[in-house]
Structures are given as C-alpha cells and as structure tokens.
Amino acid sequence: MEPPMTVKELSDYLRLDRMTIYKMLKEGSIPASRIGHQWRFFRDDIDKWIRSKRIGHTTHILVADADSSITRLFESELSSDTYEVTVVSSGDEAQRALTNEAFDIAFMELRRNTLDVFSKMRSADSDALIVIAADTSESRLVEQAIGIGAFTMVKKPTSGDELRNMLSGLPSARSAAIR
Numbered sequence: 001m002e003p004p005m006t007v008k009e010l011s012d013y014l015r016l017d018r019m020t021i022y023k024m025l026k027e028g029s030i031p032a033s034r035i036g037h038q039w040r041f042f043r044d045d046i047d048k049w050i051r052s053k054r055i056g057h058t059t060h061i062l063v064a065d066a067d068s069s070i071t072r073l074f075e076s077e078l079s080s081d082t083y084e085v086t087v088v089s090s091g092d093e094a095q096r097a098l099t100n101e102a103f104d105i106a107f108m109e110l111r112r113n114t115l116d117v118f119s120k121m122r123s124a125d126s127d128a129l130i131v132i133a134a135d136t137s138e139s140r141l142v143e144q145a146i147g148i149g150a151f152t153m154v155k156k157p158t159s160g161d162e163l164r165n166m167l168s169g170l171p172s173a174r175s176a177a178i179r
Helices: 007-014 018-027 043-053 068-077 091-100 112-124 139-148 160-168
Strands: 033-035 038-040 059-064 083-088 105-109 130-133 152-154
Touching: 007 018, 007 043, 059 068, 059 091, 068 083, 068 160, 083 091, 091 105, 091 112, 105 112, 112 130, 112 139, 139 152
Parallel strands: 059 083, 059 105, 105 130, 130 152
Antiparallel strands: 033 038
16 A cells, blocks of 8 residues: 655645645545644545546547557457547557547557657657556667656556556546647
C-alpha cells in the first residue's frame, strides 16, 4: 500500500490549485482522511473518485502493435461503452491516426518505428499519456524510450484481467487528449 498523499502532493497529482482542494474538502466532495490535524489522500480512493466523475466518458485508446493477439485482446476485452479502441500495426499508421483523431491513451509496442512516433507525440504534448509495451530485451530501445520521457512501460498484457488491471493503474484524468 502506498503512503497517503498530502494536500500538496494531491495538488501536484491532480494539477489543481491547493485552494481548490481545500474547497472540495470543505464541501466534502473529495475522498480524504483526517490524521491528526492534517488531511491525507489515498491514491486508490482518488483514482476511483476520478473514474466515478467520468461516468459517460468514453476513453479513446490508440493501440499500435504488430502482434494481432494483442490487438484482438484490446478489441475484445474492452467494453464499447467505456473504451473506444483504434488499432494500428505500425508507427506510420499510428502517426496517421494521431493526425486524424484525439486519443486519451496511446498503447505502443516498443519498436524503432513506434519510438519515432512516440518522440513526435511527446514533443507535441509533454503530458501525453503514452504507455510503452516492452516485451523486448533490447535495452537500447528501452533506454531511448526512457530518454524521450515514457509515461510508463509495461509488459504486454496476455489476458483481459491483466489488460484491465494495467488500464486501471493509469491516471484517469487528462487535461487534454493526445493529438
């Protein structure tokens, strides 16, 4: 279990002014615990609270992966009322998709051609929520992704449960979609 966040840490996590958080505390509209004379926030509670605020919002996911079993997993396991999945099999296709549509999350296989797209996405949107799937032992590619500023790197999910767990661990709120 992660230690609880302070008001300042929550402010940074949610990218909200501290006074806004204090206002929400006064209204009782944000999950919090009072420990002594200080407020503390548990990340799991905050993430669930954010998801509850997004009811009705469809999360747009771009999946760039040449492995058809991974793309089928995303398409078959994610409900259409919560997620809209766009699947491409190459970096070039990912680049075209990004010019035509905005995405909340980009799930990209770690390859040389997707690293180029990832770099362009990171340049265009420094807060882009980009998940790099690494099933490669090629440490040079991993180092390049880290150097570009990968949001996170995950092992490719192999089941619906792994996929949903991976997605539930990502921040739910984005100020802007990836374009």
